[in-house]
Amino acid sequence: MKRSLFVLLSLVVCCAWAAANDVSVTPIPDLKKDFIMGADVSMLNQLESVGAVFSDEKGKAGDCLEILKSGGINWIRLRIWNDPVNREDVVDNGRLLSKAGDPVGGGNDDLAAYIRIAKRAKKLGLKVCADFHYSDFWADPSKQTMPFAWKGLGLDALAKAVYDFTSSSLKSMRAAGAAPDMVQIGNEVDNGFLWPVGKLYPSGDESVGGEEGFIALLKEAIRAVRDNDRRIRIMIHASNGGDNALYRKLFDPLVKAGVDFDVIGLSFYPYWHGKIADLVANMTDLETRYGKPLIVAETAYAWTLDNGDSLGNAFGPGSDRLGGYKATVQGQATAMRDIIAAVAETHKSLGVGIFYWEPDWIPVAGAGWRTGDGEIWENQALFDFHGKALPSLKVFKLVSTSKDFPDLSLVSVEDVKAKLAAGTRLDLPNSTLAVFSDDSIRSVQVRWDQPDPEALKAVGTVQVKGTVLGYGNPVNATVEVVVDVNLIKDASFESGTLAPEWHLTGPGVKAAAPVEKNPGNAHSGDYSFKYWLDKPFQFTLSRRFEGLKDGKYSIRVWAMGGGGEKDYFLFARGYGGADLQTRIVNTGWQKWKLYEIKGIPVSGGVCEIGLSMDGNAGNWGNADDFEFVRDAD
Ligand SMILES: [Ca+2]
Numbered sequence: 027m028k029r030s031l032f033v034l035l036s037l038v039v040c041c042a043w044a045a046a047n048d049v050s051v052t053p054i055p056d057l058k059k060d061f062i063m064g065a066d067v068s069m070l071n072q073l074e075s076v077g078a079v080f081s082d083e084k085g086k087a088g089d090c091l092e093i094l095k096s097g098g099i100n101w102i103r104l105r106i107w108n109d110p111v112n113r114e115d116v117v118d119n120g121r122l123l124s125k126a127g128d129p130v131g132g133g134n135d136d137l138a139a140y141i142r143i144a145k146r147a148k149k150l151g152l153k154v155c156a157d158f159h160y161s162d163f164w165a166d167p168s169k170q171t172m173p174f175a176w177k178g179l180g181l182d183a184l185a186k187a188v189y190d191f192t193s194s195s196l197k198s199m200r201a202a203g204a205a206p207d208m209v210q211i212g213n214e215v216d217n218g219f220l221w222p223v224g225k226l227y228p229s230g231d232e233s234v235g236g237e238e239g240f241i242a243l244l245k246e247a248i249r250a251v252r253d254n255d256r257r258i259r260i261m262i263h264a265s266n267g268g269d270n271a272l273y274r275k276l277f278d279p280l281v282k283a284g285v286d287f288d289v290i291g292l293s294f295y296p297y298w299h300g301k302i303a304d305l306v307a308n309m310t311d312l313e314t315r316y317g318k319p320l321i322v323a324e325t326a327y328a329w330t331l332d333n334g335d336s337l338g339n340a341f342g343p344g345s346d347r348l349g350g351y352k353a354t355v356q357g358q359a360t361a362m363r364d365i366i367a368a369v370a371e372t373h374k375s376l377g378v379g380i381f382y383w384e385p386d387w388i389p390v391a392g393a394g395w396r397t398g399d400g401e402i403w404e405n406q407a408l409f410d411f412h413g414k415a416l417p418s419l420k421v422f423k424l425v426s427t428s429k430d431f432p433d434l435s436l437v438s439v440e441d442v443k444a445k446l447a448a449g450t451r452l453d454l455p456n457s458t459l460a461v462f463s464d465d466s467i468r469s470v471q472v473r474w475d476q477p478d479p480e481a482l483k484a485v486g487t488v489q490v491k492g493t494v495l496g497y498g499n500p501v502n503a504t505v506e507v508v509v510d511v512n513l514i515k516d517a518s519f520e521s522g523t524l525a526p527e528w529h530l531t532g533p534g535v536k537a538a539a540p541v542e543k544n545p546g547n548a549h550s551g552d553y554s555f556k557y558w559l560d561k562p563f564q565f566t567l568s569r570r571f572e573g574l575k576d577g578k579y580s581i582r583v584w585a586m587g588g589g590g591e592k593d594y595f596l597f598a599r600g601y602g603g604a605d606l607q608t609r610i611v612n613t614g615w616q617k618w619k620l621y622e623i624k625g626i627p628v629s630g631g632v633c634e635i636g637l638s639m640d641g642n643a644g645n646w647g648n649a650d651d652f653e654f655v656r657d658a659d
């Protein structure tokens with residue numbers, strides 16, 4: 027059912043220029059022979075242990091690593107967790123998922139798992155990157171949990187444990203014929219690792235090791251690698267590859283402190299981390315600033331919006347619009363082609379490669395993100411839900427061998443919606459999004475016809491026609507003419523900071539509730555208001571309007587998040603009547619809902635509006651696109 031749906035969609039989109047069961051890839055000229063075409067296959071050991079079967083594009087069963095290699099993969103990456111075992115029962119909504127003492131899932135990536143896969147990879151002639159998380163389970167910017175065995179150690183004792191663990195792991199790897207060619211010290215260490223000793227920034231009033239602790243631990247891990255084998259390249263890796271400020275903040279102190287590393291690794295998922303242009307701008311700055319080789323250490327894209335198991339996926343509806351490619355096999359191939367080109371073409375000397383994250387993660391019972399649960403990545407694998415290689419898997423080879431230079435034709439154009447205060451000047455955006463025949467979604471320029479000026483003076487809806495420049499396709503704008511427009515300027519937080527009209531209060535709230543740059547967490551644009559803290563916290567975000575013309579007003583806001591707050595509401599107060607509020611109930615990532623209070627009867631010219639939240643530890647959410655307008659009389 028799912029497969030037939032996919033074939034149908036592909037036919038509709040691709041038949042004009044490519045066979046439905048294949049992809050077209052524009053070659054990248056002068057690609058270096060040793061360019062790293064990597065695949066992170068940290069799930070593979072567990073997938074195979076529960077019976078996953080992989081097959082090539084023709085359906086012939088085979089070794090996942092060999093199939094990846096035949097598609098052009100020349101490196102693999104494997105994460106290493108110190109001791110991936112549950113310390114307590116894992117319970118979700120009253121359901122027991124796994125017990126204390128069970129393996130954690132998500133690959134169960136201990137040293138033995140690394141050796142099993144790396145040994146096979148080395149025999150196939152693939153190179154290997156060992157990604158030490160220095161944790162017993164997932165490590166990323168929001169969590170860098172200390173391995174259970176090292177809890178409570180002070181800096182000196184911990185530094186010794188890090189040295190010994192790294193050193194003995196590398197010795198075991200070499201003895202087994204599984205020596206890494208590159209080692210990653212920590213995973214997405216934006217906020218340090220080995221918390222709290224190696225944590226860079228405190229949450230609230232906690233005590234952390236800060237820069238000193240982080241750098242001391244990094245140096246010990248690196249010394250262990252150098253002492254073992256000076257040929258191994260050492261990578262330090264951060265998340266959001268489109269965020270230059272993040273990289274400068276992390277790497278300036280490391281370089282200043284003389285931390286001895288070779289490569290900067292960047293995660294770059296276009297639907298979370300911005301446009302490829304943002305990645306290029308960041309890499310260009312890092313190249314000149316530090317002169318180190320650069321690798322996109324993690325990236326991926328979806329080939330379908332279908333779900334292969336009971337758990338929802340990280341790449342969901344709307345991610346394609348943010349990511350800039352359709353969630354099709356062709357869109358997946360084009361996205362990878364463009365990311366490889368961004369690394370290779372923009373950085374002839376220092377852009378050395380990419381790693382595709384978990385192309386192997388097909389939906390198989392017993393290989394979820396944690397034991398007893400499903401997975402969120404199967405629609406970004408390079409195999410279909412049954413383990414058969416997708417045509418996009420060979421993009422890593424096609425970027426060098428393809429003879430195609432497909433014409434980019436425009437397939438469809440997105441209409442525009444706008445709001446206008448009656449009698450004011452209409453300023454439609456001069457661009458919109460269009461889908462092209464390689465399944466990319468790009469911005470195109472639009473020329474608009476002049477609408478009837480009389481029509482824009484009365485409340486109602488006006489259609490304006492336009493033309494896509496260079497292509498001639500028609501495009502339509504629906505203009506809603508309203509009494510008054512939004513009284514909140516920068517309602518979408520796109521200036522990147524809280525405008526001075528906002529008041530943010532609550533204990534230690536500045537770090538817990540910033541304006542966040544992450545299009546995947548924004549309702550529109552790149553920025554949104556975000557909150558998260560690993561301990562209980564409260565905040566109120568408010569602003570006060572004065573000099574309002576008396577009458578009825580409405581306030582609206584879009585919100586999404588993990589839910590579970592003690593209390594969270596949109597409010598209006600001080601307007602001349604009793605406080606009004608609307609409870610906000612978040613139900614999941616990107617599950618945006620509109621909350622509103624209508625018909626607020628303002629008398630006296632004043633109204634205060636905002637959000638108020640009383641949270642439990644770990645509560646998180648985003649709010650965006652506030653609106654405060656006067657209602658029609
Ligand atoms: Ca899923």
Ligand SMILES: [Ca+2]
Nearest residue numbers: 518550551553
């Ligand atoms: Ca926004």
